Amino acid sequence: MENKTINQENENVVVFEKVTVRFGTHTALEDISLEIKKGLFITVVGPNGGGKTTFLKLILGLLEPTLGEVKVFGEKPLKNLTQAIGYVPQIKTFDRSFPALPIELVATGLTGNWIGILSKEQKRLALEALEQVGATNLAKKPLGKLSGGELQRIFLARSIIRKPRLLLLDEPASGIDVAGEMDFNNILEEYKKRQNATIIMITHDWESAYHHSDYVLLLNRVKICYDEPKKAFSEKWLRIAFGHLGHAHEMIFGVKNND
């Protein structure tokens, strides 16, 4: 893994081939074909209900495509990819009444299972991961008492503790303040460099997508575009993806695009 050749650099981490997902009669994703190369920071942008979470769940193997095929590291998902993939879920699923400490949640990233009593080594690794996301101070605070942003850091620590080659994040920045978000993005970029990892992040924050990602996937049921941020955040594509909201891009990117 250390001496990477040009070939490996071009390795496809995720491949979608004519993928369609239907829930009953509702089509969440339609005819998506896509190749994501190794070592890139991808952001996925699109309106609510545009199929972004569905897209991630296909990669995780939590959902099967109705039509077409998904391959991750050249294999069908759900086949021993646990160690290679880290996942930060959309936060709403979390149950605050469950008695647990952040350090325990982080350690589940190691074993893929809940742990009764942490070993010394597991504790050390969990603390190390917490340190990487700047959350050492939260290690022993009850999970139920953390703020949304603090919790997101814990989930991030949990996802990087096994040093995955592919990191999937579902709106990790929701509930994080501006300074915290810049910090969060820097942590991700640093992780990507250190592990030569691929990152796929869903976000509603166009500005951070614009600045931090190598490629942007605009998704609204169909693949609208998969391109560099400068091209993806053009008025044309945004208008197709978001309808009338597309003009908002001028407010955010107008100046930068004219550079």
Next chain:
Amino acid sequence: MIDMLSMTFMQRALIAGLLVGFLGSYFGVFIVQRKMSFMGDGLAHAAFGGIALGLLLETEPMWIAVPFTLIISIGITLIRDKTSLEMDTSIGIFFALSVALGIIFISLRKHYTTDAFTYMFGSILSVNTSDLIISSIIVVISIVLSFKFWRKWAYATFDPELAKADKLNTKFDDYLLSALISISIVISIKLVGIVLIASFLVIPAASARLLSSTFFKMTILSVIFGLISSLVGLFLSYFLDLPSGATIILIQAIIFFIAMSLKK
């Protein structure tokens, strides 16, 4: 004390009490954290249908009640999985159906005896050796399985989506948990009674939750509370000549209120 222990029915009651106390408080932590408290009540009443059928057929009611309750617990989980109905709705439907069946079965019996009443409120006197053997087997099975499954159940209790993302077979794990809970409930009925059984699943676990920072501590503490309540409750019920199930629950409730005051 020695005198009392030498009395076989009291020995049986103590062993039964500890077994039932263990099962309720161990599985209770999952019931409480998964917000399935209603499940205990639902399954106990499902068991009533099975017991009534057993009485009607004049066989050992437990042999009918165990499979009957198992089928109902699978039915409850199936309805939740296959329809958009919530678990409590699904439980409510089977709850009513089982009680209705039970009442019809009992009304069909030619001669009326008081044993149906025993099952409603529980009695030490009704616990026989074969009950103890069945309960012991279940306890041993749960202890053995819990080494393998506690982690999985705990993880899926915390967040089923995460557990699935980590490739746990949460469906199978859930059915196994429901099955073990159903069997535990049925074998607790003779001692505790249908009406009060849910508290065995809920009160020790709830007390433990108040005092625990981790789910592991909660599990250990819940089992300790469950065992202490059964022991103290049974002695009290013997000396004060009170019904066993109700007395044990009084002790569970006292522990709960102490836990609450410790929590401040």
